[in-house]
Amino acid sequence: MQKTKQDELKQEAAKKAALMVEPNSVLGVGTGSTVAFFIDELAKINREKALNLKAIVTTSNRSRAQLEKQGFKVNELSEVDQIDLTVDGADRVDLNLNGIKGGGGALTLEKNVAVNSKKNIWIVDETKFVDRLKGFALPVEVLPISCEQNFRTFSQEGLLPKYRLDDNGKRYITHYGNFIIDLHVDPIPFPNVLAHYLDSVVGVVEHGLFLNICNEVIIAHSDGKIEIRKR
Numbered sequence: 001m002q003k004t005k006q007d008e009l010k011q012e013a014a015k016k017a018a019l020m021v022e023p024n025s026v027l028g029v030g031t032g033s034t035v036a037f038f039i040d041e042l043a044k045i046n047r048e049k050a051l052n053l054k055a056i057v058t059t060s061n062r063s064r065a066q067l068e069k070q071g072f073k074v075n076e077l078s079e080v081d082q083i084d085l086t087v088d089g090a091d092r093v094d095l096n097l098n099g100i101k102g103g104g105g106a107l108t109l110e111k112n113v114a115v116n117s118k119k120n121i122w123i124v125d126e127t128k129f130v131d132r133l134k135g136f137a138l139p140v141e142v143l144p145i146s147c148e149q150n151f152r153t154f155s156q157e158g159l160l161p162k163y164r165l166d167d168n169g170k171r172y173i174t175h176y177g178n179f180i181i182d183l184h185v186d187p188i189p190f191p192n193v194l195a196h197y198l199d200s201v202v203g204v205v206e207h208g209l210f211l212n213i214c215n216e217v218i219i220a221h222s223d224g225k226i227e228i229r230k231r
């Protein structure tokens, strides 16, 4: 498949992040097309100078398969005490380095890996870097047993919910057997308020508002500049 300009930018951000991985560390690896470039870059570096990573934890079967194909051993989150660095993609990142994640449906494990990491670096192309969180529906993972109640409540709250569907038009099912309801609030005026509300809804397993989690974002710009923003 031909690489788009956006893919090229994703790859540039991924390259930069791969250079930041310390030898002998415990690494978290996220999910998505940008992370797929990161895994390839990491493998390249590892072939050139063995990184001897103590452990790698990842957030999806897709990333796991790619890592294993590249010869890395992958551990479960429960098998490591703490992750030194996690590199992940994002769907949107704002000026405060808060973000929306979960476009690939892996938000629950992504958040669990992220909060157990000393440092989180996100890699994005410039289209995802925004002044405030907008332009991407907010994923919410919900238990099937109470999803209809959750859906109705979100509707009543004016959060414009829609079930995420898979390629066959059926409800998308997450790694943990749950559904995803995407909330079409655009822009999200008060991310903290919405996160607090979603955290309180029974039946919500996790949501894609990642607030105060990202430490650094690597943004690849179309003029070739790689920008690093730190919290």
Ligand SMILES: O=C(CO)[C@H](O)[C@H](O)COP(=O)(O)O
Pocket: 030, 031, 032, 033, 034, 035, 088, 089, 090, 091, 100, 101, 102, 103, 104, 105, 106, 107, 110
């Ligand atoms: O949160 C995610 C998956 O749940 C991804 O990190 C996010 O969707 C970005 O994906 P991509 O790099 O393919 O644009």
